[in-house]
Amino acid sequence: MDDAVNKGKLDGRVAILTGAGGGLGAEAARVLAAHGAHVAIVDIDGDAARRVAAGIEAQGGQVLALQCDISSEAEVSAMVEAVVARFGRVDVLHNNAAILSVEQRRRDRDVVNMDVEAWDRAMAVNLRGAMLCSKYAIREMLKHGRGSVIFVTSGLGVQGDLSLTAYAASKAALIMLARSVAAQYGKQGIRSNALQIGLAPAENAHESMPAPLLEILRENHLTPELGTPRQIADVVAFLASDESAFVTGTTLVADGGFGSHTPSLVAMKALFAQTGAKGM
Template sequence: MNVRKLEGRVAIVTGGGSGLGEECARVLALHGARVVVADIQAESAERVAASIRDGGGDALAVACDVGAEPPIQAMVQQVIEHYGRIDILHNNAAALDTAQRHADRDVVNVDIAAWDRAMDVNARGAMLCCKHVVPHMLRGGGGSIIFATSGFAALGDITLTAYAASKAAMIALARSVAAQYGKQGIRSNAIMIGLALTEKSAAHMPAELKQILLDQHLTPELGRPRQIADVVAFLASDESSFITGAVIPVDGGWSSHSPALAPMRAYFEKIGSNKL
């Protein structure tokens, strides 16, 4: 692996102030990128950017709510004034706070404000970031855009209706951008993330639920933020120069197998055999 594969590039990570976005910002910086940590939480963005700078990297914190267009325009303008170019956009921000999760239920009971917020932040926010970043990438000769999506985008589930629809929209967006600007040097890909435990999810998710989810992953452990960030850095770099319009599961096999796998595994364990 080329350790400084993003030297000289400028990367924006939305929602970079915590969780997976924070790790992605750190790993892109480790590879030499100048990183813009854009987050609705100004203090979190500043904390991450400052610690990247303390480690010898180059980072800029920008307070930005991707749920509305003017802050996105202002953020992109600030990046251009500061760094003069944009090569990488990681659309990572998502409305995922506890109130949002609780309000985003099954179709009959989904709160309409929660639906709108998921769409505004996750899907429309990613589209607006592309809308304002792509012209700068075109001027610079190309770029790489990564969309953080989820297994919810592809698989039905009993809750998080709005989140799922917003993540599916992001997959369509990733492909639209790939089709529209590929000939001008812009690549665009979506990653479908399994459960990668962040500080927040590690602390708040009940152990029983973690176990249910782990049983459906094919890996010995749930994901770690670094495993997501390494794929984002790969997609951001020239190492992935022939990958575009792709939806890449980064999910420990979560989306790859029969829905009966976990109960079958438990059944075979119970009967002490896998021979029917």
């Protein structure tokens, strides 16, 4: 959290953030708390959730850490109940959790070589988990006629790639789920959007990615650098707050232009650099 945050736009709002025990979700929790939200840090890794919560508490934030496997309906129902018991209501649901472990990535391959268990796990966490959290959180939002639901998606949800087939299909489905929720509860004050993210690695993720791979990805973003968790968290805060009151049923793209240039752009630039051609 830094002083540049425009404090107060989420004063007293209650936000549930899934997968907030680390990475982008943890940063979103810190930024929402800095804007005045009461935040529930939900993660399958309870210790990680408690660590993030302790950091926010130390800054004076109102926070609750909850261990929950979002693919389980019983656990999700109990999680939302615990949030309401502590904070009284739910205003924001940030559906951020996804299964991205090394083991899962290794097994979620191209279609011919797909490990079906990995496919099912990706769908259970990324897609069913987001639906379940929405099911129980929206019930609470409807009681107060206000709410914002955010579904985290990815460039892989709209563009074909060589691997991570289940992840990509689950992320594509989340774009539709955001629209269904917007259509179903918009008149009752609930907004719902997908947030499509480019590469915004947490510090430790930088280290785990091979440098040549990072360089290819950096070249394919139109911004000078890859994204940061803070840049994504600022967009989450926008979607969570009334600043986005007229934004619903859409996909907000925060990807540094990763999805907006011609597929040949990077190869063209390399060719021009090689031949000394001017004009690009």
